[in-house]
Amino acid sequence: MREWWRDAVIYQIYPRSFQDDNGDGVGDLKGITRRLDYVASLGVDAIWLSPFFTSPDKDMGYDVSDYTSVNALFGTIEDFDALMAKAHDLGLKVIIDQVLSHTSDQHPWFIESRTDKVNPKADWYVWADPQKDGTPPTNWPSVFGGSAWMFDARRRQYYMHNFLVSQPDLNFHNPQVVDALIEAMRFWLKRGVDGFRLDTVNFYVHDKKLRDNPASNWDQFPGNPYEAQTHLFSKTQPENIGVLKRIRTLMNEFDDRMLIGEVGEDGLRQVEVMGEYTSGGDKLHMAYSFAMLSHDHTPDHFRNCISEFLTKAPDGWPCWSFSNHDVQRHVTRWASAPELQNTVARQAINMLISFPGALGLYQGEELGQIETDIEFHELRDLGYIDFWPDNKGRDGCRTPMVWDASETHAGFSTGEPWLPVKAPQITRAVAGQETKPDSILAAYRTALEFRKQRDELRYGDTKFPSVPDPILAVSRSLNGTVLTGVFNLSGDVQIVDLAANTKQIGEAHGSISGTQLTLPAFGFAFFETQRGLSAVEV
Structure with missing residues (x-):
């Protein structure tokens, strides 16, 4: 039987910014529970909750002071149990963060x-x-x-x-540390969680000999000194594999659970480590990296990320996403002009569903949400404060979810929100999009339903037909049927020659005349062919 996580769409919820239920300006577990019907309506399969554990919140919960209790800011353990019950009643799996490295x-x-x-x-x-x-x-x-x-x-x-x-x-060379962390994870598994997202999973083990890292190849010194080194000894050590195997052994004690790890490495080394950590069936079930969370929006980049993984980890498994709580929202990263933001958002979800593996969505991206412009006095993310204004930190992607433009703070809270709710974000509120069949919200629901209907997108083999830049073509084949997505990753009109007997299917943002496909800026279309043919000329 195929495991549920292999083609799951996972919706990330950032608890302090999703829904405030008690009016203190900070989202909470009861608020999340109240909004789960909306989440289920998107067509996703699971939710991932960022940390809600007891913490002094120097790094917004990623600095845990008690692994087995709920931060009072978010509610109680009973609130968590109620959230779990509601999610499971709606058919949603629940994945929670585990911040084990520190x-x-x-x-x-x-x-x-x-x-x-x-x-x-x-x-x-x-x-x-x-x-x-x-x-x-x-x-x-x-x-x-x-x-x-x-x-x-x-x-x-x-x-x-x-x-x-x-x-x-933490010192992962000490087995007592790993023992203690495993027991903390067991606590949540017994409460019924369906999986863990492992934060900074390649940072667990350090070089025991404490050798210096070498300098990286840079022409101009980077804005953050961290980028001036190749992190050869401070992370991604061989002994990390043993730790992951111990955690997987714990998971195997429970039915139908999963591990997804966040890999933070340099360049395509990220994809290589993803493969190492998911191959063999005895470590992580899945991994994701920052590879697609970058400003690189070229066909080569997406092809290389996926091809590298499929080549180097044929028995591993990936999860791809374009946004999360640590990076600038992808609509802002990739849209070359404000008037193209909705077009980029619509293309992004259709491109994502064409990729093999599990998929990750970050709250608000289904609204085409853009990065919030945070002023210095509004900063809450202290990690990057020394790099202002070149790096404005992560607050801009963490601002509250917008539910209804007619309500106070767009329905997020009756109190003053912990981060501001600003006008450009409010214009994208859920209530306003629910009534519009051509909204980004509607496009997300349509795309996710299309993926569920087409087994080629969930189970099919993956190839990349040869097409000139700036076109990306992704073919997924199963049982003799080939489904190909064609995406224009530029702000200019592009024309693509199609193979004969090609049938356009699903949503499209382009037009066909004969065997020519015209794609406007960030346009896309899906095509079906038979007998192993590709939808585009090669």
């Missing part, structure tokens, strides 16, 4: 670990002595700027933090 510095484990060098948890975090001149043990940088090492006067040692200073990294 904790908050307020986690009891770290509070004990930093007291001295001999306490029971002294080796639960990555501690190292200073060099003779007092400088950090290695040249490793933090993702958020500066050194990845912070000196602690009590232990007279440095501790490692790949992210904020308040996010110390």
